[in-house]
Amino acid sequence: MKNKTFSIWRIVIILCIGGGVGAAAYRNNWITALAAIIAGMVVLLLLRRNVKEITTDERNYASAYKAARLTMAVGTIGMAVASLVLIAANYNNLDSLQAQLGFILAYITCGLLIINMAAYTYYNRKLSGKE
Amino acid sequence: MLKITNNIRRLRFDSNEMTQEELANKVGCTRQTIIALEQGKYVPSLELAFKIAGLFKVNVEEVFQYERQKIK
16 A cells, blocks of 8 residues: 555545544433544554555654654743743632643643653663763 | 755756655665755765765765855
8 A cells, every 4th residue: 555545545544533523422322432443553554564665764754853853942931931821810829720730831841841851861871881 | 154055956957857855775774864855954974965976976076065154
């Protein structure tokens, strides 16, 4: 199968998944929605195995790496600023929804930074050449 | 500032007018990567550089060159 053919099938399957999820939401049935999503993912994976062309290579990984770095930088700074603003604006009422959201954003930002630090430490040691 | 240039397009034409797709399939990358390489928008990894040079049966230096540019 060619990459172009797979792209067309991917759009069709995504539309089918969307239709399935929409129908399930209309009938208030989350099991059907979950089944539609899982079935769609399985079909996509099986179709992708039949694609003979190379779909991703080092350039795609390089682009993904740069995008992840930018997302990390913008995301953490944005969430930290948002958290600061929400908490500061509701300093007199820390039990309010906005203040609680600020705290959640702060914890998420800290969590992301910890994961980033751990990953960096791991890869730095792996690539350092030290035994 | 260093700039890396390449002769991939010329080498490709000299090799029985090999297409970008044929080159991509032989070195194990996408056609979009070959296009980006020829336009000078992407610098390949050492592995890919050696694969391309090996395919054309030349040294890596004959495929890729780096030149120091004057900062304006």
